[in-house]
Amino acid sequence: MKRKLLFSCLLSAGISARLFAQEAVDQAMVQKIREEGLNHSKVMETAFYLTDVSGPRLAGSPGLKRAQNWAVEQLKTWGMSNAKLESWGKFGKGWEVQKNYAAITVPYYHAIIAIPKAWTPGTGGAIKGDVMVIKADSLPDLDKYKGKLAGKIVIFDTKPLTERTFKADAARYTDEELDKMEKATMAPARQRNAFDPNSPQFAAMRKLRAFRATLGTFLQAEKVALLLSQARGTDGTVFTTNGASYADTAKAVAPELETSSEDYQRILRLVNAGKPVQMEADIKTQFFTDDLQGYDVVGEIPGTDKKLKDQVVMIGGHLDSWHAATGATDNAAGSAVMLEAMRILKTIGFKPKRTIRIALWSSEEQGLFGSRGYVLNHFGDPKTMELKPEQAKLSAYYNLDNGTGKIRGIYLQGDSAAGPIFKSYLEPFKDLGATTVTISNTGGTDHQSFDAVGIPGFQFIQDAIDYGSRTHHSNQDTYDRLVEDDLKQAATIVASFVYNTAQREQMIPRKELPKPQPARGF
Amino acid sequence: MKRKLLFSCLLSAGISARLFAQEAVDQAMVQKIREEGLNHSKVMETAFYLTDVSGPRLAGSPGLKRAQNWAVEQLKTWGMSNAKLESWGKFGKGWEVQKNYAAITVPYYHAIIAIPKAWTPGTGGAIKGDVMVIKADSLPDLDKYKGKLAGKIVIFDTKPLTERTFKADAARYTDEELDKMEKATMAPARQRNAFDPNSPQFAAMRKLRAFRATLGTFLQAEKVALLLSQARGTDGTVFTTNGASYADTAKAVAPELETSSEDYQRILRLVNAGKPVQMEADIKTQFFTDDLQGYDVVGEIPGTDKKLKDQVVMIGGHLDSWHAATGATDNAAGSAVMLEAMRILKTIGFKPKRTIRIALWSSEEQGLFGSRGYVLNHFGDPKTMELKPEQAKLSAYYNLDNGTGKIRGIYLQGDSAAGPIFKSYLEPFKDLGATTVTISNTGGTDHQSFDAVGIPGFQFIQDAIDYGSRTHHSNQDTYDRLVEDDLKQAATIVASFVYNTAQREQMIPRKELPKPQPARGF
Known part of the structure; x- marks a missing residue:
C-alpha cells in the first residue's frame, strides 16, 4: 500500500454497528467456498510466481511485466474471460537494478547493506572515492560545497531515523482493539489528500521536497560519484523510496543509495x-522507455442473469511493489488472495448473476495511478464528478492491500447502509477470526479511487503481523x-463476499455522491 | 560470549541469598565512583574506538590487533602500569574479508545479504555459475554428486532455521525473573563442558561436525565455485560462524557464504x-600466518599496601568478536566497561591496597582460549589441578560479556560465602536497578577459566536487550x-566492586578446590 498519511478521523454519528440486522447467506455455497479455499488452496503457489519467480515489481519494470503476463495467462488457464492487460494511461519510465555493490574499504573492509533509490542512475562502472559529510538543510547551505564534491561519496549529517524498541515486530489485533473499531462512530471525511494543502505540515513537506529535488540535480551537476542517504529500518531491514522521478522528462540526478541505518x-x-573513510561501489541501473504506458491486469467471470449480468462486482489489489525485495506483503499477498478468490469461485463452478471482475493495479505506490486511471476511464472524474454509465453498474469494489495478515473484518468507509449486509457476510467466518464491521475508514490504497466517484469501495481489516516494522516497502518484503x-x-472470505455481492437482489447501497474536487482531483 | 550450551542447573541447597548479612561499604568512595562513572563517562568513546575505528575483531585478525594496540596505548594514556600485550599461547591463522559481493543474476538481478564464513577462502576473483541443490546428510549421500559440481554454486536443501515470532526482540529482566534468580538454590555443577562426551547429543554433534568437516574438503576437491549455507536470523540479520579451522594445518575447503535466510x-x-538460478560472486579473504600466537591485553593499577599489594583483583572481558560486524555487544561492550572501570578508579585517584588488573581476552569465541591460556600460564592447570603460587593471591575475577545491558546483579557461581559480601557491594546501586545475588551459575564465557582452577570467578547478571535475537555473533552487532x-x-558498578574487593581485609572466600579434569581439561 501507499504510505498512509492520514489517520482515521473519528467523529460522532448516529449509526452503530451493533444495530445491524441479518441478511440471508447461502450456507451451502459458503461451505463449498470454505472447502476449496481452506483445503485445496493454490494461494501460496500463486504468491510464489508473483514474488520469487517474477522478482521485484516496481511500476514499469520488467519484473512487474513478468508478473502481469503471468497473471493474465493464469487467469486464462483457470478459465476466466476477458483476461488481459489494460492500459490506464501514461506512467513513465521503467527502471531496474542490474548491479548493486558498495563497501567501505578504509579504515577496513566492510560491504554495506544498501539499495539504489528507485529511478536513480548507476555509478557508470566501479568507482572508488573518499566519503565527505555535508551539513545542509537548504539550498544556500550548499554554496560552500560548490566545486568540492566531484568524485566524492557524499553523506548528510543526519540522526538515525529508527529507534530501538522493546515492542514485538509482529502483532495481531486484540479483541479489545477490534471491539473499539466496531464501536467507532464517525462521519467519514473522504481521504483523498494526505494533507490539507494550506497546512504548515504540507508547506514544510513541499519545502523539503523542493530541497530534495534540487539537491539531486545539484549533486549531479557537481559530479558527485555517489550519494548515500539514510534508510529507515534497523537490523538489516532497509525501507526504500524513490530518489528521482519516473517521468520521461525527469532531470538527471546523482546516483543514490539508501543505506542501512x-x-x-x-x-x-x-x-x-x-x-577518513573510503568506499568502493559498482551500481548499474537500467531505464526502460520503450513503453511509457501503465497497465492493469483484468479478468472476469461473466454474469449469467439476464437482468443483472451488466452489473459488476470488482475485486482487486495492486500488483506493483517497491524494488528492494519481491513485494510479498505489499502487495503480492493481496494480489494472490484476489486471484485465488477468482480461482475458488471458478473451481466450484459458480455461475454468478452479476459479472465478477478482478483488477490488479499498477503504479499504486506512486499514487494509486492504476486504479485512478481505471476509474477515470470507466466510471468518472472526481475533479468534476462527471460520471460514466458504468459507474451506476458497479455494485462494489473490494480491495486487499494491508499485508499478509488474515481478515478480521471490513472498513465501511462511512457507508453505514452496507454495515448490516457485511455483518451477515462475515457471520459464517467467526471461527476464522473475521467478525468486525467498522464504520471507520482507512486510506492509502486503491478502494479510495472508487470511493472518490461514489462507488462503494472497501478495504478489509487485516492483522498487521510485521507489516509496519519489517516488510512495508523494505528489502525484507519477501515470500x-x-x-x-x-x-x-x-x-475464502473474499470469495464469499464476492459470491454474496454477485447474487444479492440489490447492489450494495451507496453513500451520497461526493462533491467535485477540482483542487486535487485524484 | 561463546554460545551457551548448558542451561543453569538448579538443584536444592541450604543457602539462600535472603540470609546474607551486611558488609561495610565506603559510601563516600562509592559516591566518587558514581560521579565519575555516571557524569563524566568515556565509555562510549572507548566503545567507538573498539568497534567503528578498529572494525571486526576476529581472533588473530588485523582488526583485533588494531583494537588491542589501541587498548594498550589507552591504558598507558590513562596512567596504568604494565600495560602490554601478553601471549597466552599458540592460536592459529588470522583471517579477514577483503571483498564480499554475491548476487542472483537469473531469473533477475538481486544482490544477496551474505557473509563469508570465518577462515574460508575467497572465490579467486569474480565468478559466475549455476546454482545446484544438494540433498545430503551424510558422506554416502554425496557420491551421486561426484564429478558434477565443478564451477557450480552449491546450496543444501534445508528448512529455515529461524521462525517468525510475535515476541519483542529486546527485553529487560522483570522483577519476577530477578526474584526467581535470587531465590534459586543449587549445588552448582562446574560448567566446564557443554555436553557429556558420552551423551547421544554429543555423539550426534560429533557426527554432524565430522560430516561438515569432510564436506568442505569434498566440495573443495570437486572444485565447487561457492557453497551457500543458510544463516540463522531474519530480516537482514545474519548470524555467523566459522566454516573452516583457524589451525595453520587446516585442510583446504570450498569458499562458503553464510546466506540470509x-x-x-x-x-x-x-x-x-x-x-534455473544463476549467480555471480566476488569474494576475497586474506589469511595471516606471520604470527600464530594469541594475545591478551593487560594493564594494572598497582597495589599500595605492603602486605596486600602482591594480591590481585582482576577484571576482564573478551575483546575478540565475530567478523560480520564490529562485535559491539559481543564484546566491545564488556571490554569498554572494564576499561572504563579502570579509568574511573585511576581518575578519582584511588590507591588500592591490592593490585587491580584488567585483562582483555582473545579467542574467547573459539573456546575461551585467551583466558584459559592466561590461567594456565599464571594460576594452574585444571587437568591436573597443579596450581602456581599466583593462584593463591588472586582474590577474584569479575567478567562482563552478556551484551550491552546494564548490571542487574551477579551470579555467585555456587560460591555461597561471597553472597553476603556482594549483597553489600550492590546495596548502593539499588536505584540503578542492580540488586540480585543468585547462587546460580552462568556459562559460556571467561570467568569459567578461573572457576576451573578454584579462583572465585564471576559474571554479572545483565539485561539481555536484543542480544539473543539480533546481535550475538551477527552482522548487526554494531555500535x-x-x-x-x-x-x-x-x-560504575564494576568499579565499585573492584574498589571494595581491593580494599577488603580478606580475599573473597573460595569454594572447595575442583577435582582434576583430565578428560577435558578446559
Missing part, C-alpha cells in the same frame, strides 16, 4: 571523528513473510 | 521448482546497539 551511522561517526493460513482465510 | 530460501524455492546509560551504569 547501521552502515550509514558508522560511516558518519568515523568521518565526523576525523577518521518468507507470507503466512499461509492467513492468506487462505482471506481468499 | 530470505535469500537462501528464495534461491532454494526457485531451483526446487525447476527455475548502534549499545545502550549508553546501561554501559555507564555497568562501569
Whole structure:
C-alpha cells in the first residue's frame, strides 16, 4: 500500500454497528467456498510466481511485466474471460537494478547493506572515492560545497531515523482493539489528500521536497560519484523510496543509495571523528522507455442473469511493489488472495448473476495511478464528478492491500447502509477470526479511487503481523513473510463476499455522491 | 560470549541469598565512583574506538590487533602500569574479508545479504555459475554428486532455521525473573563442558561436525565455485560462524557464504521448482600466518599496601568478536566497561591496597582460549589441578560479556560465602536497578577459566536487550546497539566492586578446590 498519511478521523454519528440486522447467506455455497479455499488452496503457489519467480515489481519494470503476463495467462488457464492487460494511461519510465555493490574499504573492509533509490542512475562502472559529510538543510547551505564534491561519496549529517524498541515486530489485533473499531462512530471525511494543502505540515513537506529535488540535480551537476542517504529500518531491514522521478522528462540526478541505518551511522561517526573513510561501489541501473504506458491486469467471470449480468462486482489489489525485495506483503499477498478468490469461485463452478471482475493495479505506490486511471476511464472524474454509465453498474469494489495478515473484518468507509449486509457476510467466518464491521475508514490504497466517484469501495481489516516494522516497502518484503493460513482465510472470505455481492437482489447501497474536487482531483 | 550450551542447573541447597548479612561499604568512595562513572563517562568513546575505528575483531585478525594496540596505548594514556600485550599461547591463522559481493543474476538481478564464513577462502576473483541443490546428510549421500559440481554454486536443501515470532526482540529482566534468580538454590555443577562426551547429543554433534568437516574438503576437491549455507536470523540479520579451522594445518575447503535466510530460501524455492538460478560472486579473504600466537591485553593499577599489594583483583572481558560486524555487544561492550572501570578508579585517584588488573581476552569465541591460556600460564592447570603460587593471591575475577545491558546483579557461581559480601557491594546501586545475588551459575564465557582452577570467578547478571535475537555473533552487532546509560551504569558498578574487593581485609572466600579434569581439561 501507499504510505498512509492520514489517520482515521473519528467523529460522532448516529449509526452503530451493533444495530445491524441479518441478511440471508447461502450456507451451502459458503461451505463449498470454505472447502476449496481452506483445503485445496493454490494461494501460496500463486504468491510464489508473483514474488520469487517474477522478482521485484516496481511500476514499469520488467519484473512487474513478468508478473502481469503471468497473471493474465493464469487467469486464462483457470478459465476466466476477458483476461488481459489494460492500459490506464501514461506512467513513465521503467527502471531496474542490474548491479548493486558498495563497501567501505578504509579504515577496513566492510560491504554495506544498501539499495539504489528507485529511478536513480548507476555509478557508470566501479568507482572508488573518499566519503565527505555535508551539513545542509537548504539550498544556500550548499554554496560552500560548490566545486568540492566531484568524485566524492557524499553523506548528510543526519540522526538515525529508527529507534530501538522493546515492542514485538509482529502483532495481531486484540479483541479489545477490534471491539473499539466496531464501536467507532464517525462521519467519514473522504481521504483523498494526505494533507490539507494550506497546512504548515504540507508547506514544510513541499519545502523539503523542493530541497530534495534540487539537491539531486545539484549533486549531479557537481559530479558527485555517489550519494548515500539514510534508510529507515534497523537490523538489516532497509525501507526504500524513490530518489528521482519516473517521468520521461525527469532531470538527471546523482546516483543514490539508501543505506542501512547501521552502515550509514558508522560511516558518519568515523568521518565526523576525523577518521577518513573510503568506499568502493559498482551500481548499474537500467531505464526502460520503450513503453511509457501503465497497465492493469483484468479478468472476469461473466454474469449469467439476464437482468443483472451488466452489473459488476470488482475485486482487486495492486500488483506493483517497491524494488528492494519481491513485494510479498505489499502487495503480492493481496494480489494472490484476489486471484485465488477468482480461482475458488471458478473451481466450484459458480455461475454468478452479476459479472465478477478482478483488477490488479499498477503504479499504486506512486499514487494509486492504476486504479485512478481505471476509474477515470470507466466510471468518472472526481475533479468534476462527471460520471460514466458504468459507474451506476458497479455494485462494489473490494480491495486487499494491508499485508499478509488474515481478515478480521471490513472498513465501511462511512457507508453505514452496507454495515448490516457485511455483518451477515462475515457471520459464517467467526471461527476464522473475521467478525468486525467498522464504520471507520482507512486510506492509502486503491478502494479510495472508487470511493472518490461514489462507488462503494472497501478495504478489509487485516492483522498487521510485521507489516509496519519489517516488510512495508523494505528489502525484507519477501515470500518468507507470507503466512499461509492467513492468506487462505482471506481468499475464502473474499470469495464469499464476492459470491454474496454477485447474487444479492440489490447492489450494495451507496453513500451520497461526493462533491467535485477540482483542487486535487485524484 | 561463546554460545551457551548448558542451561543453569538448579538443584536444592541450604543457602539462600535472603540470609546474607551486611558488609561495610565506603559510601563516600562509592559516591566518587558514581560521579565519575555516571557524569563524566568515556565509555562510549572507548566503545567507538573498539568497534567503528578498529572494525571486526576476529581472533588473530588485523582488526583485533588494531583494537588491542589501541587498548594498550589507552591504558598507558590513562596512567596504568604494565600495560602490554601478553601471549597466552599458540592460536592459529588470522583471517579477514577483503571483498564480499554475491548476487542472483537469473531469473533477475538481486544482490544477496551474505557473509563469508570465518577462515574460508575467497572465490579467486569474480565468478559466475549455476546454482545446484544438494540433498545430503551424510558422506554416502554425496557420491551421486561426484564429478558434477565443478564451477557450480552449491546450496543444501534445508528448512529455515529461524521462525517468525510475535515476541519483542529486546527485553529487560522483570522483577519476577530477578526474584526467581535470587531465590534459586543449587549445588552448582562446574560448567566446564557443554555436553557429556558420552551423551547421544554429543555423539550426534560429533557426527554432524565430522560430516561438515569432510564436506568442505569434498566440495573443495570437486572444485565447487561457492557453497551457500543458510544463516540463522531474519530480516537482514545474519548470524555467523566459522566454516573452516583457524589451525595453520587446516585442510583446504570450498569458499562458503553464510546466506540470509530470505535469500537462501528464495534461491532454494526457485531451483526446487525447476527455475534455473544463476549467480555471480566476488569474494576475497586474506589469511595471516606471520604470527600464530594469541594475545591478551593487560594493564594494572598497582597495589599500595605492603602486605596486600602482591594480591590481585582482576577484571576482564573478551575483546575478540565475530567478523560480520564490529562485535559491539559481543564484546566491545564488556571490554569498554572494564576499561572504563579502570579509568574511573585511576581518575578519582584511588590507591588500592591490592593490585587491580584488567585483562582483555582473545579467542574467547573459539573456546575461551585467551583466558584459559592466561590461567594456565599464571594460576594452574585444571587437568591436573597443579596450581602456581599466583593462584593463591588472586582474590577474584569479575567478567562482563552478556551484551550491552546494564548490571542487574551477579551470579555467585555456587560460591555461597561471597553472597553476603556482594549483597553489600550492590546495596548502593539499588536505584540503578542492580540488586540480585543468585547462587546460580552462568556459562559460556571467561570467568569459567578461573572457576576451573578454584579462583572465585564471576559474571554479572545483565539485561539481555536484543542480544539473543539480533546481535550475538551477527552482522548487526554494531555500535548502534549499545545502550549508553546501561554501559555507564555497568562501569560504575564494576568499579565499585573492584574498589571494595581491593580494599577488603580478606580475599573473597573460595569454594572447595575442583577435582582434576583430565578428560577435558578446559
